[in-house]
Amino acid sequence: MKEIVVISGKGGTGKTSLVASLAALSETPVLADCDVDAADLHLVLEPRSRHTEDFSGGKSARIIPDKCSNCGKCFELCRFEAIIKDDSKQPVFSVDPIACEGCGVCSRFCPEKAIEFKPSINGQWFISDTRYGPMVHARLGIAEENSGKLVSLVRGQARKLAEEKGLPYIIVDGPPGIGCPVIASVTGSDGVLIITEPTVSGEHDLERVAELVRHFQIPAYLCINKYDLNPEMSERIEEKAVSGGIMVVGRIRYDRSVTRAQVKRIPVVEIDDSAAAEDIRKIWEALAAEINKNN
Ligand code: SF4
Ligand code: SF4
Numbered sequence: 042m043k044e045i046v047v048i049s050g051k052g053g054t055g056k057t058s059l060v061a062s063l064a065a066l067s068e069t070p071v072l073a074d075c076d077v078d079a080a081d082l083h084l085v086l087e088p089r090s091r092h093t094e095d096f097s098g099g100k101s102a103r104i105i106p107d108k109c110s111n112c113g114k115c116f117e118l119c120r121f122e123a124i125i126k127d128d129s130k131q132p133v134f135s136v137d138p139i140a141c142e143g144c145g146v147c148s149r150f151c152p153e154k155a156i157e158f159k160p161s162i163n164g165q166w167f168i169s170d171t172r173y174g175p176m177v178h179a180r181l182g183i184a185e186e187n188s189g190k191l192v193s194l195v196r197g198q199a200r201k202l203a204e205e206k207g208l209p210y211i212i213v214d215g216p217p218g219i220g221c222p223v224i225a226s227v228t229g230s231d232g233v234l235i236i237t238e239p240t241v242s243g244e245h246d247l248e249r250v251a252e253l254v255r256h257f258q259i260p261a262y263l264c265i266n267k268y269d270l271n272p273e274m275s276e277r278i279e280e281k282a283v284s285g286g287i288m289v290v291g292r293i294r295y296d297r298s299v300t301r302a303q304v305k306r307i308p309v310v311e312i313d314d315s316a317a318a319e320d321i322r323k324i325w326e327a328l329a330a331e332i333n334k335n336n
Contacts, residue, residue: 048215050246055266060214061085061308064173070210073199074178075226088169099143101161108155115147189221239271268292291324
């Protein structure tokens, strides 16, 4: 089984469209949407959920009003300013659930044992069926963090499904950026496909993600989306990639059929006579050949 993670330095580079097409091209993959902060793979693949579970990324505090003596100790001790003091109410002190970092100090030192410290529900994760294969995806609650932990959970569940069903590929829609969720989505994978655009920020994004995958010694591959909008810049980015040990697996032309596919909510490879689809097919062939050769 091979796990391929598609990432981009930032959002809006066509990453999810590419993942949806790879889902259609690879043979019954397990799909994992690790872009948990802004999951949108489901918009194209229209999954039917068959399993839902709460996700707890940590604990949070809550003051039990009947037990609180308003001594103010928790207010003094909380270094995240997550205890709110409001003299117009009883009890005077309460916990701001968004500011609470879940350190547990207030609960430990409350003289009245008036502070509950329980696992907080930060989101949900799902196993669903799509027309291409099973998909693991998640939804993080508003203003919730710990997405690195949720990304690891989604990947772990996708791996379990692939093992159980003996499926050959896990295709991961990775989060944008280079932070903790991205690290959680790429470490230990068989290969990372970087998608970028021929712009100055695309070049900069490539440098950032290239450094990350080099650090974790993961085989990396590049494709440039809408490369023909700036062929000189595309060449420059590809040269940088190659000199940094990243293999170029293809280029995708600017093509209006991509928008048509988005409107129809289908992967672009399902649109007839699409130039972008032809490019993506070649990318998949090159990528699959390399991934299976390298591992
Ligand atoms: S430390 Fe406990 S008793 Fe004191 S104000 Fe906080 S919750 Fe209330
Ligand atoms: S658990 Fe920690 S961060 Fe949260 S309110 Fe208590 S002391 Fe503050």
